Amino acid sequence: MEYKKQYLYLKFERFWHWAQMLLVLLLALTGFEIHGNLTLIGFENAVRIHNAAAWTFMGLAVVSIFWMIVSGQYINFIPTTKKLKEQVRYYTSGIFKGMPHPTHKELYNKLNPLQRLTYAGLLFLIFPVQIITGLAYMYFRYPQNPVDADGLMVAVLLHTLGSFLVVAFVIVHVYMTTTGNTITSNLKAMISGYEREAAGKKDDADHPKEEVNDQTK
Amino acid sequence: MKSLLEKIISFLVVIVLPVLVIYFTIHFGLKRNDPPKREIELRSQQQPKVDHSEFAILQQNFTDPRKVTEACLSCHNKRDDELMISTHWLWEREVELPGKGLVKIGKKHINNNFCTGPLGNNGSCMRCHIGYGWEDHNFDFNNPNNIDCLVCHDKTDTYFKQKGMAGWPATPATANEEFKVPDYNYVAQNVGHPDRSNCGVCHFYGGGGNNVKHGDLEEALNNTTRKVDVHMGVDGPDMTCVDCHITERHNIKGRSYSVSASNDNRISCENCHTSRPHNDKILDFHYNKIACQTCHIPVYAKVNGTVMYWDWSKAGLKDADGNGYKEYDADHNYSYLSIKGRFVYDDHVKPDYLWFNGLANHNIMDDSITHVPVQINTLYGDYRDPNAKIWPVKIHRGKQAYDPVTGKLLTMKLFAHNKGEGAFWEDLDWETAIKLGMETYGREWSGKYDFVETEVYWPLNHMVSVKEETLSCTDCHTRSPKGRLAKLNDFYLPGRDYSKAVDYSGFAVIIIALLGVIIHAIKRMF
Numbered sequence: 001m002e003y004k005k006q007y008l009y010l011k012f013e014r015f016w017h018w019a020q021m022l023l024v025l026l027l028a029l030t031g032f033e034i035h036g037n038l039t040l041i042g043f044e045n046a047v048r049i050h051n052a053a054a055w056t057f058m059g060l061a062v063v064s065i066f067w068m069i070v071s072g073q074y075i076n077f078i079p080t081t082k083k084l085k086e087q088v089r090y091y092t093s094g095i096f097k098g099m100p101h102p103t104h105k106e107l108y109n110k111l112n113p114l115q116r117l118t119y120a121g122l123l124f125l126i127f128p129v130q131i132i133t134g135l136a137y138m139y140f141r142y143p144q145n146p147v148d149a150d151g152l153m154v155a156v157l158l159h160t161l162g163s164f165l166v167v168a169f170v171i172v173h174v175y176m177t178t179t180g181n182t183i184t185s186n187l188k189a190m191i192s193g194y195e196r197e198a199a200g201k202k203d204d205a206d207h208p209k210e211e212v213n214d215q216t217k
Numbered sequence: 218m219k220s221l222l223e224k225i226i227s228f229l230v231v232i233v234l235p236v237l238v239i240y241f242t243i244h245f246g247l248k249r250n251d252p253p254k255r256e257i258e259l260r261s262q263q264q265p266k267v268d269h270s271e272f273a274i275l276q277q278n279f280t281d282p283r284k285v286t287e288a289c290l291s292c293h294n295k296r297d298d299e300l301m302i303s304t305h306w307l308w309e310r311e312v313e314l315p316g317k318g319l320v321k322i323g324k325k326h327i328n329n330n331f332c333t334g335p336l337g338n339n340g341s342c343m344r345c346h347i348g349y350g351w352e353d354h355n356f357d358f359n360n361p362n363n364i365d366c367l368v369c370h371d372k373t374d375t376y377f378k379q380k381g382m383a384g385w386p387a388t389p390a391t392a393n394e395e396f397k398v399p400d401y402n403y404v405a406q407n408v409g410h411p412d413r414s415n416c417g418v419c420h421f422y423g424g425g426g427n428n429v430k431h432g433d434l435e436e437a438l439n440n441t442t443r444k445v446d447v448h449m450g451v452d453g454p455d456m457t458c459v460d461c462h463i464t465e466r467h468n469i470k471g472r473s474y475s476v477s478a479s480n481d482n483r484i485s486c487e488n489c490h491t492s493r494p495h496n497d498k499i500l501d502f503h504y505n506k507i508a509c510q511t512c513h514i515p516v517y518a519k520v521n522g523t524v525m526y527w528d529w530s531k532a533g534l535k536d537a538d539g540n541g542y543k544e545y546d547a548d549h550n551y552s553y554l555s556i557k558g559r560f561v562y563d564d565h566v567k568p569d570y571l572w573f574n575g576l577a578n579h580n581i582m583d584d585s586i587t588h589v590p591v592q593i594n595t596l597y598g599d600y601r602d603p604n605a606k607i608w609p610v611k612i613h614r615g616k617q618a619y620d621p622v623t624g625k626l627l628t629m630k631l632f633a634h635n636k637g638e639g640a641f642w643e644d645l646d647w648e649t650a651i652k653l654g655m656e657t658y659g660r661e662w663s664g665k666y667d668f669v670e671t672e673v674y675w676p677l678n679h680m681v682s683v684k685e686e687t688l689s690c691t692d693c694h695t696r697s698p699k700g701r702l703a704k705l706n707d708f709y710l711p712g713r714d715y716s717k718a719v720d721y722s723g724f725a726v727i728i729i730a731l732l733g734v735i736i737h738a739i740k741r742m743f
Contacts, residue, residue: 011230019235026239036696036712043690043712045247047499052246056238096740137711141505151600152709157719164723168730175734179741191231192223 008110009193013073016064017190023060024166026053031163054134061127076111079120084113095179105195122169126162133159250496257489260410261457270406279401282386283349283362288405290361297361299467304476305347307358308335312478314578315597323476327579330593330615330671331424331527334582334628337657338640341632343383345419352383367399369415370408375399377418381634413449414439416458425557428523430475432566432611433679437520445519447681461488472575474676475594480575480604484678486510508606511570512688513681517611522550522562528616530668532558533645541645556631556642558616568609568677570705572598577674582658585624586669590614593673600708607705611675618651622663626671629654 009017030050032038040046068074086102091114094102103112111119136155180186181196189195269275274288290297300306309323320326324335335342343351348363350356357363365384367376379387379396387396421427421436428435443450448461461484462471471484486509487494493501494509503512517523534555536542541555550562578595593615598605618627630653633640641650647666655662693702694712702710 011226014227015230015234018231019238022235022239023242026242034694034711035715043694047690049243049246051499052242056242060238091737141502156709156711156714157716160715160719161723164719164726168726171727171730172734175738178738192227 005194005196006106007193008105008107008189008195010071010073011193012064012067012071014190014193016060016067019060020057023053023057024170026050027057028163028167028170035160035163051138054131054138058131061131072108075108077116077119077123079116080113082113084117087112087114091179118169122166126165126169129158130162130166133162252494252496253491255489259454259456259460260463261412261455261460263410265409269408272406275405276402279405282365282367282399282401285401285405286362286364286366289366289408290364296467297364300347300364301358301361303467303469305469306364308346310477314478314581315576316578317581317584320581322478322579322581327476327581328584328593328626328628329475330613330617330673331430331524332629332631333617333626333654334658337628337630337654338632340381340383340634344378344380345423346384349384367401367404367408368418369411371404371415372407372409372412373404374414376404381632411457411459413457416462420458424524426524426551428518428521430524430613431473431675431679432523433514433517433677435518435521435523438679441520443683444686446679447683449679463488474577474596475673476579478577478579483575506600506606508573508608510677510681511607511609514568514609514677514679515682515686515688515692516565516567517609517677517680518564518566519680520564522548522564523566523611524560524613525563525566526559526561526614527557528559528668529618530558530616532556532641533647535645555645566611567701569612570607570702571596571610571674572600572602572605572705572707573608573610573676574598574602574605580626582628582660583625586619586626590670590672591619591626593671596674596676607702609677611677613673613675615671615673616668617671618647618666619669620663621665621667623661625660626669627651627655627662627666628658628660630657 027050029038029040030046030053033040033046034043034050041049068077083103090099090102094100101112105111133155137152137159140152140155177186177190178184180189185196272292274291277284277288279285279288304310304323307323308325309321311319311321313319314322328334332338332342339352347365347368348356349365350363365378368378376399377386377396378384379391382391385391387393387398389398392398417434417436417439420431420434421438422429424430438446438449441450443453447453448456459469462469463484464470468482470482472479472482490509492504494504495501531553532555534542534553542553543551543555544553546552546562548562548564551557551560552562553559573596576597578592578597580591580593596608596610618629619625620627629641629650630639631641631650633643636643638644639646639649639653641647644650648664651662651666688701691700691712693700694710696713696715697703700713702713
C-alpha cells in the first residue's frame with residue numbers, strides 16, 4: 001500500500017499538547033489528593049502544586065489562544081455537524097468492519113467533526129468552568145464578598161464535577177489515539193508532527209476547508 | 218540531515234520543554250518564604266525610670282498596707298481614678314446583651330459553673346480583688362486607700378494576700394507558716410511593671426486551684442520553656458503578661474469572655490505579627506477565617522491538668538465518721554471533694570472549635586433556663602459572619618444547683634471562717650448554703666433545688682506552640698471523623714467535604730468511559 005506523509009502538528013501545537021497533558025495529569029493527581037481520594041505527596045504539597053499548575057495552565061492557555069489566532073489554527077476547533085453522523089457511524093460500526101475513516105486529516109482540518117465537538121466542549125465549557133471555579137476557590141474568602149454566594153459550595157461542586165469529566169475525557173482520548181491508520185500512528189503524529197495516511201483517498205469536496213497558505217511549517 | 222534535525226526539534230518540543238514547564242511549576246509551587254523576623258520593644262525590657270528605694274516616703278515604718286497605697290498615690294496622683302473605674306476594682310461592667318438590653322455583667326453579676334458566684338464568699342473570693350477588705354457590701358469602693366497597689370506591682374515575690382482574708386495580707390495577728398506579714402518597706406521600694414507571677418497569683422488560680430478555669434493559664438508559666446509557651450518561655454523572648462496586655466492608664470487590654478461581652482479593647486496577634494504573618498499566600502489566606510490561635514494552640518493544659526467537668530450534685534457526701542473527704546485521680550488531681558463535688562481533670566487537651574466574632578452573651582442572675590445544657594456564656598458567630606473566625610475554645614462542663622420552680626441557677630454560700638455559719642464548705646448543708654447564698658444576692662428561692670448541666674466557653678489565647686507543633690493542613694482538611702473541624706459543619710471545607718451526588722456520578726462517568734473503551738477495543742479485535 002502506498003503511504004503519504006503529511007505534516008499535521010506544528011511545533012507549538014505539539015509542545016502545547018504535551019505540556020497540557022502533563023499539567024492535566026498534575027492537576028488531576030493533586031486535585032484528587034486535595035479532594036481526599038488519593039494520598040501521594042501530602043495535602044499541603046498537593047495544594048501548592050495544584051495552585052501553581054493552575055497558573056501555568058492558565059498562562060499556557062493565554063499563549064495558546066494567541067498562537068491559535070495568529071497561526072490561523074483556531075479553524076480546527078470550530079465545531080461542525082458536517083459528516084458528524086458518518087463519523088459516529090464509523091466509530092460505532094464501521095471501525096469493527098475495517099471500513100475506511102469517513103474523514104481525513106490535513107493541516108487546517110486535522111480534527112474530525114466528533115473531535116471538533118468534543119474539544120470545543122472541553123476548551124469552551126469545561127476548561128473555562130474549571131478556571132473560573134478554581135479562581136473562586138483561590139480568592140473567594142467571605143461568603144458576602146465580593147458577591148454573596150453563600151460559600152464555595154456551588155463553585156466547588158462544579159470544579160469537582162469538571163475534574164471527573166476531564167478524567168473521563170482523558171480515558172476516551174487516549175483510547176481514541178489507537179483508532180488511526182495503525183494503533184500508534186496518531187500518537188506518532190503528535191510526536192513527530194507527521195502522520196502517515198493511505199494515499200489516494202482524498203475527497204475534499206465534503207470538507208469544510210480554508211484556503212490558507214501554510215507558512216508556519 | 219533534515220530528518221535528524223526534525224527529530225531533535227521533536228524531542229525538544231515534545232519532551233524537554235513540557236518537562237521544563239512542569240519542573241518550574243513544581244519548583245515555584247513548593248517554594249516557601251520564611252516569615253519575617255520582628256523586633257518588638259517589650260514593656261518588660263524597659264528600665265525603671267526611678268529608684269523607688271531613694272524616696273523618703275517609702276522609708277517610713279509601714280504597718281498598714283493602706284498607708285503604702287497612700288504613699289504611692291502621693292506621687293502617682295490620679296492613678297486611683299483610673300483604677301477605681303476598672304473591672305479589676307469594680308468586678309462589674311455595663312454592656313448591651315442581645316435580648317437583655319443594657320445590663321451589668323462582670324464577676325459580681327453573672328453566674329458561673331465553678332463556685333457559682335463570689336458574693337457571700339467574699340473572704341475567699343475577694344482575695345483576688347485588687348483592694349483591701351471587701352468583706353461584705355459595706356466595702357468602700359470610693360476610698361482610694363483601699364486599693365492594693367502592691368499585689369500587681371511587687372517585684373520581690375514576697376508580697377501576698379492571705380487566704381480567706383478578703384484581700385488583706387497577713388497581719389501579726391493572722392500570720393502563719395504560709396503567710397507572713399509582708400516587709401512593706403522592702404516591697405514598696407521594689408515596685409515596677411507586673412511580672413507573670415503578679416498577674417498569675419489570681420489569673421492562674423481562678424476557680425480554687427491551679428489552672429482550674431482557663432486551661433491555658435497556670436503557674437507553670439511563671440517559669441517555662443518555649444515548648445509550653447513560645448512567648449513566655451524563659452528560653453525564648455521571656456515575655457510578661459503586660460507585653461501583650463498593653464496597659465495605658467491602668468486600662469489593661471484584653472478580654473476574657475467568661476466575664477466580657479463586647480468586641481473592643483482586645484489584643485490581637487497582628488499587633489506584632491501583622492495580618493500577613495506567614496509571608497506565604499495560602500497560609501495567610503487562612504487569616505480571614507481562622508484565628509491564629511486555632512493552628513498555633515494545638516493543645517492546652519500543656520503542663521498541669523485543667524478542670525473539664527465539675528459535678529456539684531455529688532458534693533456533700535461524708536465518710537463513716539461523718540466528715541467530708543477527698544479523692545484523687547492518677548495524676549494526683551482531685552477527682553472528688555465533699556465540699557465541691559466530682560471533678561474530671563485533663564491535660565494536653567485538644568480544644569473545641571467554634572465560630573467567634575468577639576461578641577458574647579451571659580447567663581445573668583435573673584435569667585431563666587431555656588436550654589439544657591445551660592450556656593453560662595454564649596460565643597457568637599458563624600461562617601456567614603464577616604467578623605467571625607474559627608477559635609479554639611475550652612468548654613468547661615458542669616452540673617450545678619438550680620431552682621426547679623423558678624428555673625434559675627442558684628448561688629451558694631460556700632465560705633466561712635467557722636462551722637455553723639451555714640457555709641457549705643464547713644457544714645456540707647445544701648439548704649442553708651443555698652438560702653444564705655441567695656440572700657446575699659437578694660434573690661428569691663422557692664426552697665427547692667435540683668441540678669442542671671451547664672457549659673462555659675473559654676476562648677484560648679495562651680500556650681502558643683512552637684511552629685513545629687502547630688496544626689498541619691490535614692488536622693482539619695481530612696475526611697476523618699477525628700478531624701479538628703469535624704463538628705463545624707456550616708461551610709464547605711476542602712479535603713473534608715464532598716457531595717455524594719457529585720462524586721458518585723463522577724466515578725460513574727469514569728467507569729462508563731473505561732467500560733466503553735474496553736468493550737470497543739474488544740470488538741475491534743474480534
